[in-house]
Amino acid sequence: MIAAPAAVLLSPLVGVAATLAGISAIFGGALLSALLVATTGRARIAEAVALVLGTVALAGIVASAGGSASPAAIILAALPFEAWWVRRTPKAALGGMVAGFAALALQATLGPVLFAGASPAAAHWVIPLGYLAFVAPRIAAWLDEKAESDTNEKRPLEEIVEAVVLRMDAGGDVLDASQQSRRILGLAPELLLSTGLFDRLHVADRVAYMCALADLREKEGFRRVEARIRVPGSAGTAAADYRSFVIEMMRPSDAQTSTGPVITVLVRADDEAAALRAALAASVDTAESTEIARSRMLAAVSHELRTPLNSIIGFSDMLLHGLLGGFSDPRQKEYVTLVRESGCHLLAVVNSILDVSRLESGAYPAECEPFRFGEAVDMCRSMLERQAADKELNLKVALASDIGEVHADKRAVKQMLINLISNAIKFTPAGGTVAVGGKRLGSRLHFWVSDTGIGMSADDLTRIGKPFTQLQNDYTRSLEGAGLGLSLVKGLVALHHGTMAIESEPGHGTTVTINLPADPPAREIEREAAEVFAMKPNRSKEDFDGTFRKTA
Numbered sequence: 001m002i003a004a005p006a007a008v009l010l011s012p013l014v015g016v017a018a019t020l021a022g023i024s025a026i027f028g029g030a031l032l033s034a035l036l037v038a039t040t041g042r043a044r045i046a047e048a049v050a051l052v053l054g055t056v057a058l059a060g061i062v063a064s065a066g067g068s069a070s071p072a073a074i075i076l077a078a079l080p081f082e083a084w085w086v087r088r089t090p091k092a093a094l095g096g097m098v099a100g101f102a103a104l105a106l107q108a109t110l111g112p113v114l115f116a117g118a119s120p121a122a123a124h125w126v127i128p129l130g131y132l133a134f135v136a137p138r139i140a141a142w143l144d145e146k147a148e149s150d151t152n153e154k155r156p157l158e159e160i161v162e163a164v165v166l167r168m169d170a171g172g173d174v175l176d177a178s179q180q181s182r183r184i185l186g187l188a189p190e191l192l193l194s195t196g197l198f199d200r201l202h203v204a205d206r207v208a209y210m211c212a213l214a215d216l217r218e219k220e221g222f223r224r225v226e227a228r229i230r231v232p233g234s235a236g237t238a239a240a241d242y243r244s245f246v247i248e249m250m251r252p253s254d255a256q257t258s259t260g261p262v263i264t265v266l267v268r269a270d271d272e273a274a275a276l277r278a279a280l281a282a283s284v285d286t287a288e289s290t291e292i293a294r295s296r297m298l299a300a301v302s303h304e305l306r307t308p309l310n311s312i313i314g315f316s317d318m319l320l321h322g323l324l325g326g327f328s329d330p331r332q333k334e335y336v337t338l339v340r341e342s343g344c345h346l347l348a349v350v351n352s353i354l355d356v357s358r359l360e361s362g363a364y365p366a367e368c369e370p371f372r373f374g375e376a377v378d379m380c381r382s383m384l385e386r387q388a389a390d391k392e393l394n395l396k397v398a399l400a401s402d403i404g405e406v407h408a409d410k411r412a413v414k415q416m417l418i419n420l421i422s423n424a425i426k427f428t429p430a431g432g433t434v435a436v437g438g439k440r441l442g443s444r445l446h447f448w449v450s451d452t453g454i455g456m457s458a459d460d461l462t463r464i465g466k467p468f469t470q471l472q473n474d475y476t477r478s479l480e481g482a483g484l485g486l487s488l489v490k491g492l493v494a495l496h497h498g499t500m501a502i503e504s505e506p507g508h509g510t511t512v513t514i515n516l517p518a519d520p521p522a523r524e525i526e527r528e529a530a531e532v533f534a535m536k537p538n539r540s541k542e543d544f545d546g547t548f549r550k551t552a
């Protein structure tokens with residue numbers, strides 16, 4: 001805008017060369033200001049340079065138009081306006097006014113020296129009018145932005161956010177509520193005033209709500225609470241209903257009254273989270289129902305299978321003992337033996353399934369009694385030493401001499417030993433060793449079964465102990481089993497409030513360690529209490545909580 005009148009006014013007075021030089025100087029000054037901002041990042045320096053160059057350029061234009069008597073002198077008002085436009089501060093406008101007066105003084109000095117023949121003309125009105133035409137769109141756009149900004153500032157928060165807006169005092173009493181409560185909560189705003197919101201909170205969610213409110217009472221900040229609020233029931237339903245909402249509480253620094261801080265609260269619907277919770281609850285119910293149905297089905301099938309299996313085993317025994325006469329062919333006795341062995345194996349599997357089902361349903365009949373643990377181990381060894389001998393394994397037993405009596409379910413303890421020893425025999429190649437050990441640790445029975453078998457990887461340890469889970473490798477493909485042995489042991493250990501740990505490494509064998517209460521419940525409690533009172537201050541007591549620990 002400065003270069004355009006310069007081209008018109010200067011060319012008749014100083015010639016084309018000087019005019020081009022002046023126009024180039026004007027554009028060079030503008031470019032210099034831009035480069036200063038780009039290279040230094042300091043806008044104030046560029047603004048000062050631009051203001052100085054603008055002062056000199058406008059002084060030259062007014063001087064070439066005939067001085068202050070020319071209509072072109074009105075253009076000097078651009079200096080304070082543009083200075084204010086950049087900074088929008090009174091200080092910037094004052095600096096522009098100083099620049100305008102400086103330009104007025106400078107043109108009075110330049111006129112007689114450089115533009116002696118210049119005189120005012122009516123055509124010079126084009127200069128200020130052209131500048132106004134350039135400024136008008138900028139002012140219009142600025143007014144529109146300001147009007148929109150003022151509208152947004154005056155627009156209440158209730159209309160901007162999709163939530164119920166509440167304002168409450170430091171004590172939690174609601175001072176006012178937005179009309180959005182009618183649509184989001186189905187409640188009139190006046191029903192939320194005072195303690196109306198708190199009274200409608202679910203009892204289980206009130207503690208978190210009050211804690212968040214207490215935090216904001218102490219200091220400024222933001223808190224978010226998920227809570228259920230009692231709202232009117234759906235159409236045709238008289239009963240109220242609890243729905244999930246998110247309560248966002250804010251205490252701005254300037255929200256203060258004579259009675260204390262004012263807390264702004266936004267209550268938003270949390271339907272998505274509520275739907276996810278409902279879906280999760282439905283999935284859990286379905287899983288539990290499926291688990292119960294499976295356990296009942298297994299128990300029913302197991303009961304139905306045991307009767308014919310007992311008959312098969314019984315009649316096979318009669319035939320093998322020759323109660324109904326001898327065999328005419330040796331192969332007949334071999335086949336009857338296979339039938340009996342298969343029946344016994346199937347009956348053992350059925351009994352394991354039935355025991356697992358009982359444990360999972362909590363219906364296992366635990367009958368605790370005192371018995372000597374060493375006798376139980378000897379009986380299990382006598383049952384399984386033939387199986388170990390057939391695989392050329394060394395079955396060893398090493399029990400502490402003071403292990404004495406234990407108070408537990410004798411059948412369950414024997415079942416644990418049989419399952420662990422038979423598993424060790426099954427997964428130990430010929431020539432290996434299976435060892436059973438035990439000792440007394442205070443009021444606890446500590447025993448273990450170790451082997452030098454194939455071992456398990458860390459991956460296998462994460463899956464072992466679940467019903468019907470079997471390891472799959474080149475060695476185990478040829479072995480029988482339903483994958484219930486270790487699962488049954490795990491359940492029996494939990495039934496006795498004991499712990500079970502498995503330590504294993506591929507190719508280096510496995511050790512299963514079990515820790516059970518050895519005393520009756522009353523005696524055990526008395527002894528544990530005595531141990532706690534006798535403990536030294538720095539000594540910690542191990543808590544046996546029935547967990548299943550696995551380490552590789």
